[in-house]
Amino acid sequence: MVTIYDLAKRTGFSSTTVSKALNNYSDVSQKTKQKILDAAADMGYLPNAHAQSLSTKKSWTIGVMFAEDNEVGLKHPFFSALIESFRKYVEREGYDLIFASRNLRNRDTSYLEHFLYRAVDGIVVICSDPHDPQVQDMINSHLPIVVIDMSNQNCSVVYSDNIEGGRLAVKYLHSLGHTRIAHISGDPSIDAGAQRIKGFTKGMDEQNLPILDGYLVNGGMFSIEEGKAAMETLLELETIPTAVFVAGDHMAIGAMEAIKEKGLRIPEDISIIGYDDIEMSSYLTPKLTTVRQDTDRIGARAGQLLMKQIIQKKKLLSTEVIPVELIIRESCTMVKKEKKK
Known part of the structure; x- marks a missing residue:
């Protein structure tokens, strides 16, 4: 396995400089960074995610589940906008997303079991069905969780007013x-x-x-x-x-x-x-x-709440109601007055 020390020997830079370049530190010049990245690609270097997990006791992954009866998921522009804003927030914190496959329903594996097997650090659920037993299993588990678009649950929730x-x-x-x-x-x-x-x-x-x-x-x-x-x-x-x-x-x-x-x-x-x-x-x-609906604010706030739980290593009960705004365009007008007979 190629290590940062191999990259240091190949490029002539110190192992500290190599590490900083691979982690995109700002105090490494773009020219140096590019030389190290080219060498890493050429030598087939991959960061040891398992080693990172052991040292931090985190998998740096978050499970994502959709729970809606029409099974539109990311095809719906509201949901896709939510996930995009959530993704941007948690990626800045170093996290990747794992989406639960709907094929799990055809197996003997629940979404919770799947996420536990993948050792996710937290779960975000976009849910329109409060009665989904799989969602309730995750809410009642020990894992940090945020549910979007559902109220009155025993966990952190974020939804529009x-x-x-x-x-x-x-x-x-x-x-x-x-x-x-x-x-x-x-x-x-x-x-x-x-x-x-x-x-x-x-x-x-x-x-x-x-x-x-x-x-x-x-x-x-x-x-x-x-x-x-x-x-x-x-x-x-x-x-x-x-x-x-x-x-x-x-x-x-x-x-x-x-x-x-x-x-x-x-x-x-x-x-x-x-x-x-x-x-x-x-x-x-x-x-x-x-x-x-303010999808940017909903997604970012859900990310903040989940990060807080992961950092504090405990589940939190929080309700965030995000304000809405009426956008006036062309599909409404003054009512026509009925003519008197």
């Missing part, structure tokens, strides 16, 4: 004169779905507005197809809403498609507000007004 997001959406629509406001929700068995329903209900109460029969529709697992189907249900009502708060941007895209297929216009006939502020939202026609 979904109640306030729903309230903000209703308040804005009412400011435009809308009173017939409907909500396409996420499934209420999911924390985010339930909390946004609470926010919608709270907003309607604050504005003294009734929730009309049929105006609260379960949009399921936040997909485009389910959003379209939910909007089609609303469009079959005898009195259709003038505005709809949709609990996810993907569902909002489906809802907009259903409205257009019906021959109606957005926002002239129906105003739409989404939730998430995925990148696509600003490229739709019309551009989507939506409630923005």
Whole structure:
């Protein structure tokens, strides 16, 4: 096995300089660093991760698990943005990520057993299903853990202020004169779905507005197809809403498609507000007004909480609620006043 002493002999630099170059220290010139890195590549040098683990008693890895029924995972722009911000934070601390394979479900190995076998130093779970027994096993284990997008758990959690997001959406629509406001929700068995329903209900109460029969529709697992189907249900009502708060941007895209297929216009006939502020939202026609979740802040805060537990070598119970923001674009307008007969 090639060692730093072999690299030192090959390059003519001291073993200390070689070590600093390999670890990207700033007090080594770029020319020296490049010469050492070229020699390391040429000689097939690899750092001894096992030796590092023995000396630090850390594996320098973090397990990542998605727990959502629709199994979209990183395909969803909200989740991918979360993981990217989390990854950037923990990589600065020297950590790599290990993603749990969904194939584990077809074996006799649980996610917890897999992570214990890989000797991860901590776990981050992005979870929309609070009843997933695998998630509960990890929460109840000794491993440091942070759960994103789920509340009221016996561990550290980070999630957006979904109640306030729903309230903000209703308040804005009412400011435009809308009173017939409907909500396409996420499934209420999911924390985010339930909390946004609470926010919608709270907003309607604050504005003294009734929730009309049929105006609260379960949009399921936040997909485009389910959003379209939910909007089609609303469009079959005898009195259709003038505005709809949709609990996810993907569902909002489906809802907009259903409205257009019906021959109606957005926002002239129906105003739409989404939730998430995925990148696509600003490229739709019309551009989507939506409630923005701060994925950079959520991911970084989750990283901070997990690092704190790893350093202190104990699990911490902490709840971090991240503020949301209403992003006003083109998909909402003043309600059309009905002509008197």
